[in-house]
Amino acid sequence: MIWLAPAAGIALLVSGLALAYVVGAASVVAYLASGNGRYLAVLPQQIFSRIDVFALMAMPLFILSGEIMNRGGVTRALIRLSMAIVGRLPGGLGHVNIMTSVFFAGISGSAVADAAALSNTLVPSMREQGYTNSYASAITAASSIIGPIIPPSIILIFYGALMSTSVTALFLAGIVPGLLLACALFAVNAFYAWRDDHPRLTREEAPPLVATFWQTAPALLLPLIIVGGIVFGLATPTEAAAVAVFAALGVGALYDGLSRKDILEGLRRTAVLSGSIFMLITAVAALGHLGALERLPEAIAALVAELGLGPIQYLIVLNVVFLLAGMVLDVPVALALLVPLLAPVALAQGADPVHLGIVLSFNLCIGLISPPLGGCLLVVSAVARIDYWELARAIVPFVIVEIVVLGLLVAFPEISLALPRAFGFVGGG
């Protein structure tokens, strides 16, 4: 009877029902088919408890600050600064795209916010300069995931909450891997600029460096306020997300100014985006509860023991699982579903929770730009008006390079751990 659940799931998925409701319906069918129907009564309380979590609030708050940055001209200021720094190189706007994501990352905690912002602004400019739509969109999506690796980061906050690991340590650990990722993407863009003879900005098009720097300075203060506030103990990460909202409002007022309509639209988008994510979280939680009743976590731990996987092998298996999960699940969903299930075994085998958090989050971020679900791909294809599957093809080389970076992070934990250790956040040697 239990086969009814996946069968119903696939039929509903193909019918064009939104994913959250597909998962929700399949869970309900699975409860009934496994003779656990009376446990459906836990659903309302479970939905409430999964959302009523203080640490989760960083997510809507960072979505909101991203919205306000985009509407208040902060994003445009960051693009201008990037143009002044790297615009004159061959493939200039491609580099600008990556560098803007690095700046953006210091303020925003979300890849989707970055992807939405830059596909709105930079992709049209790149097209005008003669880049193909698919290349401009692919590099936008590929570099958007720098956002959640460099702090602040919704994904790392969520992991920290799930694993009771210091978010501050995770944030510090994300900085070097994020910059490494940016360097790898700069290299890919340079290669394409050489091969396809991509244009550079002319002297007139590139803004003057020094003047632009001073104009952008207030926007550059934002990451210092947010990350510094967390590292130096002025606010918890969730509170810092709230500070980011008001800081973005303040800086936005300095630039383009925010109309009441802009702010309302930002609030509206925040509610709707968060709502979609919450619905997914709750639907998956329903399925997770059934798994717990049927003792699935114990079965997985037993399976790992039975296969006799060592720490390295298990970490590699984890990577593959999370990579696949990131392709078909949304990030918070994959984290909520898999981290409590799979991470404890890795920790028991001696993995460092901070290193594990960076590796798993990086993994899921790659999932964000990998089909079929790839959240950032969906956003870029919608905003830049490019066919989803065409974009999916164009992004493949970027994904391969990012998997190589991931391999480096797995092989050399110090890339992640050196910085938190320097600040005294990682114990041991």
Add this chain to the structure above:
Amino acid sequence: MRAAAFLIRLSAGLNRIALWGAVLAVAVMAFSAGYQVVARYVFDAPPVWTEELARRAMVWAGMLGASVAFHERSDPNLFPHMVSVRGSRGAALALLRAAGAAVFVLPVLYYSLLGPSFSLARGFIGRTLERKAEMMGISMAWFTAAIPVAFTLILIHLLAQLARHFTQPPESTPA
């Protein structure tokens, strides 16, 4: 036909109200979370209710936002183009989608209201009516009500989408 038109209007009207509620809730969340930081450094003793109010405002924001996302079909969807299929195949798909959503929505609504032996008092809302929020001293039901409210809205939108499918020309493809 009249009933369908009424349903579609009702769904649109309720969605506008939900949207304003969600916007308000996001604003409340951001302000109380921000106020918590300010209060800690300016008054040295932050009020006890900021954390809880912010968290509970997020619940309302998220649930109302989820209903709006359902109404405007902006939830993550792997095959969004299926929505614009018409004819008998489109009708079958629309019915299947509605049935699927209902399979998830109805148990949540049912158990929000009714508990063991069909008792209202022991349904989810009935149970939380008796419980007080930790810091604010008001009934938890003020916050837990977000769940049946949102799922009721979704149910209405679901019926309205069905009504629209069978009575109106195709909408433009969602972005």
Add this chain to the structure above:
Amino acid sequence: QVKVALDSPPDLQGSGSYVWAHTFVEELKKAGIEAEEYQRGALGGDDELFDQVSQGLLEVSMSPLGIVGSLDNTIYGLRLPYFFQDMGEVDKALYEGGMLEKINEGTTSHGVRVLAVNTVGQGSGIFNTKKPVEKVADMQGLRMRALDESQIDLFEAWGASGTIVSWAEVPNALQTGVAEGYLNPPIVPLLFGHTDFIKFFTDAEITPSLRITIVSEDWYQGLSDEDRAKVDAAAEAANKANRDWLASQDSVYGKLKEAGVQISELGDDARAAFREASQPVYDSGLVTPEQLAAWKTAKGE
């Protein structure tokens, strides 16, 4: 089949609440009742477990004390600072003085029965990241993580301040200075790995460190008389194992020292001063005057 939801790692040395749960499950099995432990978090967080118990979907849950307090605050008598001398007095008030029954009067109509109260370690003391606290005046200027409003009252009565931080954010808050300390039993920083940044402990023994066992009233009343007697006997055996375990917990102070935590003992005068300074909490509305009187009578005052 009886499902028992755990609230701590399955550690018979470190966790008093697990000692209770494990003994209970084993005793039930011996008596021929099928029972099974579910790992912490598997069936949901504290609120979800409480809710499942109240609906009869989960038979037994190890839960925090405050969760029952949201239905009826009689149980908050157990949180009054310097009210109980030791666990013996707690047991006396609950079992001989009839307070367990009184607590259940307020909760069983909601489907929840408090079957037992468990100790999870020595009385809670003051942990902080800043300085040794040897007298009330040393609390001046410390910003303590508070659980609820009554704890904030307590900190303010001591001359410190309180800030509400959810448990998930506590490590961050302590590392970054958003909070500088908390009240907890001595075992907690060891269990949760906070000793990297918690540097000072004051053995102030403010309140007993307790968790509770709640069971579904529907399930409990639906048992045959014979089975209910078996359940009660298992609970009694679990209580005993739990109290015996407490006696074995003195090594925790050594472990704290080993982890680099400096321990301050309070002299009689300093302790009396803490007790004196804690009085305002009695009038803060944590419990009503009638409930306070009932607790006093029950412990034999």
